[in-house]
Amino acid sequence: MDGDWCSLEELGPLSQLTRLNISSLENVSSSSFAKKARIDEKVRLSYLRLECTSRIGHDGQLVKDEEGIPEKQQRGIEEVFNELHPPSGLETLGIRGYFGQRLPRWMVSTTVVALGCLRILTMDDLACCTELPNGLCQLPCLELLQIIHAPAIKRVGPEFLQPNHHWHNHSQVGASFPRLSRLDSIGLVELEEWEWQEQVKAMPILAQLKLEKCNLRRVPPSLAFHARALKKLFIYDVKHVCSLENFASVVHLDVFRDTDLERISNLTKLQKLVIVECPKMKVLEGLAALLRLNLEDYDMQTVPRYLQDVKPRLMLMDCSLPLLTSIAAGKHGPEWDKFSHIHQVKAYADDEGIPRKKYMLYTRDPFRFETNISFSAIARHGIAPSSDQWTVSSGVFSVHTTCRRQI
Known part of the structure; x- marks a missing residue:
């Protein structure tokens, strides 16, 4: 022990821990030390946070003095995290500052089912990961998923939503992310594509979605079709999305600094709409239930003509x-x-x-x-x-x- 700090090896005998935060994991010289922590044996553990020192700058990219993280260091941190397998009863997991290219083995489809009690997962500052884990959609209890600052991810492919064959055949729910109610994707600054095949059922009870700071070209139409419980949709600093349409269940929509957004249509239950600095906005239609419209843009030279096509009870303008x-x-x-x-x-x-x-x-x-x-x-x-x-x-x-x- 050194003050309030201890080595990973000293964690091994502490079998009754319920909450654990391990930081500065980049300093662990060998995965053998991580293995001696015996994280997977701590059956009472409900909260776990694993942290490395962040390599992400304020712009969401690798810090400017980083010319790339050496491959040897990436492999080393991958090996360390592979040995920090959480126990099956874990409910909350946070990963921050991880700089491996591949997420830990226990987050992929063949093994993630062991985390069947996980309710909350936050992944922050994934400097080098190029893909999201393909096993999360199988977790039967996952309610909140936050992915924050992952500058190497350019595409969310079908593997993010499609469970493996074995799980799909034995699931009573029959949909990916069956219990997910909130999804936050923030600072995936290079993300351009989110693929969601029409036949893939997913996120049936998703209630809130936030997409912030990315280059996504469109919000997948299947999201509007399958996420029929979605009530709140927040689109912030998404540069290339031109339209938001057919979200039949959304009652609250915020669009902030979405510079290419031109159309919002067929949101039949929408009650509150907030538009901030969307200079290309031209069309609002199919918003019959709209009660409140907030409009903020200090560069506007005239009141937008699209207001003539909606009839909220209250409009608040800055x-x-x-x-x-x-x-x-x-x-x-x-x-x-x-x-x-x-x-x-x-x-x-x-x-x-x-x-x-x-x-x-x-x-x-x-x-x-x-x-x-x-x-x-x-x-x-x-x-x-x-x-x-x-x-x-x-x-x-x-x-x-x-x-x-x-x-």
């Missing part, structure tokens, strides 16, 4: 001060026809470094329109709102400055 000034002209301004059909609109802009200092609040029925944008500021935009509208707006100014922060 935009530039010049655009807000144009909106604040109300029915006398150029933006009015794009949002006047919406029951309630709340639009904000930052001013003098103060977030949301300026605002416009509008209710269709009963009609109410107010703003703290000055008459002179609107007039400088070449727009002259009627004096009766402006008088009403000024009369209720103080009421809404105290209430609007509750939104």
